[in-house]
Amino acid sequence: MEMLFATAIGALTFTGVYLMLRLRSFPMILGLTFLSYAVNLFLFAAGRLTPDAAPIVGTTDAPADPLPQALVLTAIVISFGMTAVIVMMSLGARLEGGDDRVDGQDAP
Amino acid sequence: MTGDWIIAPILLPATLAGLALLLARTRPALARVLSLAGTTALLALALWALTTTTAPLAYRLGDWPAPFGIVLVLDRLSALMLTLTAALALPVLIHAIANGRDRQGAHFHALWLFQLMGLNGAFLTADAFNLFVFFEILLIASYGLMTHGGGAQRLRAGIAYIAVNLVGSTLFLFALATVYSVMGTLNLADLAVKMADLPEGDRALMRLAAVLLLLVFAIKGALVPLHIWLPGTYAQAPAVVAALFAVMTKVGAYAAIRFGTLVFPPDLPATGTILSDLLLPAALLTLAAGAFGALAARSLPQAASFAAIVSMGTAFTAIAGFTPQGLAAALYYIAHSTFAGALLFLISDLAATRPAGSRLPGALAALFLTAAIATVGLPPLSGFLGKLFVLQATAPQAALIWPALLGASFLMLLGLSRLGSDLFWKPQGPPAAPLTAAEVAAPLTLIAALVALTVFAGPAHDHMARIAADLSDPAPYIAANALEGTP
Numbered sequence: 074m075e076m077l078f079a080t081a082i083g084a085l086t087f088t089g090v091y092l093m094l095r096l097r098s099f100p101m102i103l104g105l106t107f108l109s110y111a112v113n114l115f116l117f118a119a120g121r122l123t124p125d126a127a128p129i130v131g132t133t134d135a136p137a138d139p140l141p142q143a144l145v146l147t148a149i150v151i152s153f154g155m156t157a158v159i160v161m162m163s164l165g166a167r168l169e170g171g172d173d174r175v176d177g178q179d180a181p
Numbered sequence: 182m183t184g185d186w187i188i189a190p191i192l193l194p195a196t197l198a199g200l201a202l203l204l205a206r207t208r209p210a211l212a213r214v215l216s217l218a219g220t221t222a223l224l225a226l227a228l229w230a231l232t233t234t235t236a237p238l239a240y241r242l243g244d245w246p247a248p249f250g251i252v253l254v255l256d257r258l259s260a261l262m263l264t265l266t267a268a269l270a271l272p273v274l275i276h277a278i279a280n281g282r283d284r285q286g287a288h289f290h291a292l293w294l295f296q297l298m299g300l301n302g303a304f305l306t307a308d309a310f311n312l313f314v315f316f317e318i319l320l321i322a323s324y325g326l327m328t329h330g331g332g333a334q335r336l337r338a339g340i341a342y343i344a345v346n347l348v349g350s351t352l353f354l355f356a357l358a359t360v361y362s363v364m365g366t367l368n369l370a371d372l373a374v375k376m377a378d379l380p381e382g383d384r385a386l387m388r389l390a391a392v393l394l395l396l397v398f399a400i401k402g403a404l405v406p407l408h409i410w411l412p413g414t415y416a417q418a419p420a421v422v423a424a425l426f427a428v429m430t431k432v433g434a435y436a437a438i439r440f441g442t443l444v445f446p447p448d449l450p451a452t453g454t455i456l457s458d459l460l461l462p463a464a465l466l467t468l469a470a471g472a473f474g475a476l477a478a479r480s481l482p483q484a485a486s487f488a489a490i491v492s493m494g495t496a497f498t499a500i501a502g503f504t505p506q507g508l509a510a511a512l513y514y515i516a517h518s519t520f521a522g523a524l525l526f527l528i529s530d531l532a533a534t535r536p537a538g539s540r541l542p543g544a545l546a547a548l549f550l551t552a553a554i555a556t557v558g559l560p561p562l563s564g565f566l567g568k569l570f571v572l573q574a575t576a577p578q579a580a581l582i583w584p585a586l587l588g589a590s591f592l593m594l595l596g597l598s599r600l601g602s603d604l605f606w607k608p609q610g611p612p613a614a615p616l617t618a619a620e621v622a623a624p625l626t627l628i629a630a631l632v633a634l635t636v637f638a639g640p641a642h643d644h645m646a647r648i649a650a651d652l653s654d655p656a657p658y659i660a661a662n663a664l665e666g667t668p
Contacts, residue, residue: 093344093348098340101344105344105347105348105351109347109351111351112351112354112355112358113354115354115355115358116354116357116358118358118362119358119359119361119362120362121362140361141358141361144310144357144361147314148354151314151317151350152347152350152351154321155321155347155350158321158324159340159343159344159347162324162328162336162340165328165331165336166339166340169331169332169333169336170333170334170336171333175337175340
């Protein structure tokens with residue numbers, strides 16, 4: 074399971090970084106979203122991968138660590154909000170500026 | 182002694198921001214009053230904290246004991262940063278209100294107060310994940326402020342700014358997850374205690390986390406090569422907002438100081454001098470990049486942005502060694518450069534409201550001259566003393582650091598002189614409107630702050646030295662957290 078988890082995080086990060094380096098705002102935002110998925114999984118794994126264990130003391134012999142789950146929730150909410158902000162900004166820039174390049178150059 | 186009022190610098194702007202949000206459409210004048218009253222109250226609170234704080238004070242959120250709950254800790258460094266924030270925010274806010282800059286879009290005051298809340302929270306928190314949350318609060322408010330007033334160019338610069346900071350936030354989370362997976366805690370004091378006896382096998386991971394954290398703070402503090410977002414953002418942002426952002430880059434410096442003295446001090450076997458080794462070359466390159474940028478700048482906002490980069494380079498050069506002398510010098514220079522950087526942006530705001538090609542009033546030229554003297558670091562203003570303290574503190578490595586610091590100052594002198602003569606001597610058009618009292622009030626207040634820093638340089642530097650001494654002995658800070666499970 075660790076192998077699968079690590080590979081998934083790696084693949085998401087790779088996709089995110091690649092898309093983020095694109096010139097147009099839509100792929101860039103997708104890339105940022107992929108990166109935030111990767112980091113959310115990574116945060117989750119920081120509390121160790123414990124199958125079949127609720128984060129409540131007394132329900133199982135070895136309960137899962139609840140703190141990373143709380144951290145992930147916070148991180149999800151924040152990255153969700155931030156994505157909404159950058160989508161709105163990009164739409165505004167697209168409508169006002171006439172194109173959606175992110176490097177400040179005009180389209181050829 | 183506990184201090185329940187420690188949370189006031191966060192709660193007060195949060196509450197007022199909510200009210201300002203409700204009132205913005207129907208009662209804009211009341212929103213102005215709220216924002217002004219809130220910022221004034223924050224300055225009063227911060228000054229009280231600055232003068233009364235001796236030993237670190239803690240406030241437990243929800244009364245959960247550390248390290249399980251989040252703790253806010255007010256020490257001398259936090260009090261200084263709170264004071265700097267409020268002392269900068271008040272004159273800039275007065276400038277924005279007196280000249281109607283807050284009316285160029287809705288919700289300026291709500292965003293302004295949320296920005297102050299984020300800044301104050303970042304300076305007070307003693308928990309690494311809470312620091313991340315406050316970073317996000319101050320960033321999301323800054324996104325709104327940066328694009329205040331709109332415009333295609335500004336929105337486009339805004340996207341680049343947001344994208345860079347989202348990457349920074351992601352890196353921050355990667356770093357925090359790494360720290361938590363190794364240490365099992367995110368409370369700064371608890372980390373400091375546990376770092377001392379970190380098993381050999383975990384050290385590589387913590388070194389990785391330390392470097393990731395440094396990268397995050399370097400993005401905030403505009404260190405080369407992560408400074409690229411700053412010139413575009415600051416030059417495109419409304420000038421009053423850019424003036425407030427003068428304290429935003431200092432958040433990066435503050436966080437680097439906090440982590441570099443408390444969690445990863447240079448004498449720690451696990452991480453050693455890894456932060457210093459990376460910071461010093463980056464800081465020197467920052468000086469060069471900022472100085473050449475200032476030389477090449479064609480407009481005042483651009484030059485002011487590159488001046489901000491040079492000031493961060495100077496501050497990080499002094500911070501890099503994490504020695505008490507270096508930190509004291511860096512803090513004095515940070516106080517100075519916050520006011521001087523904001524002053525340049527306010528002057529660019531006044532110049533921008535007059536038609537291009539018109540002859541600008543002599544009073545504005547005098548203001549610019551004063552701001553340039555302060556920024557470059559010529560006598561008699563505090564920039565000179567600040568640079569002198571930094572030079573003194575870096576004397577052991579003079580051969581490497583002094584040429585960079587002095588060369589950067591010289592290039593800035595050239596750049597600002599040329600820009601000033603272009604701006605004030607070249608135009609042959611009709612004379613522009615003279616400065617009004619509302620326009621000069623805030624710049625003069627900032628100049629007064631610089632003069633005060635110069636006249637009271639002795640006491641001010643003594644106070645910075647006390648802060649630096651506190652930082653080199655983290656025991657009282659750790660004790661204030663009253664960690665469960667440690668005697």
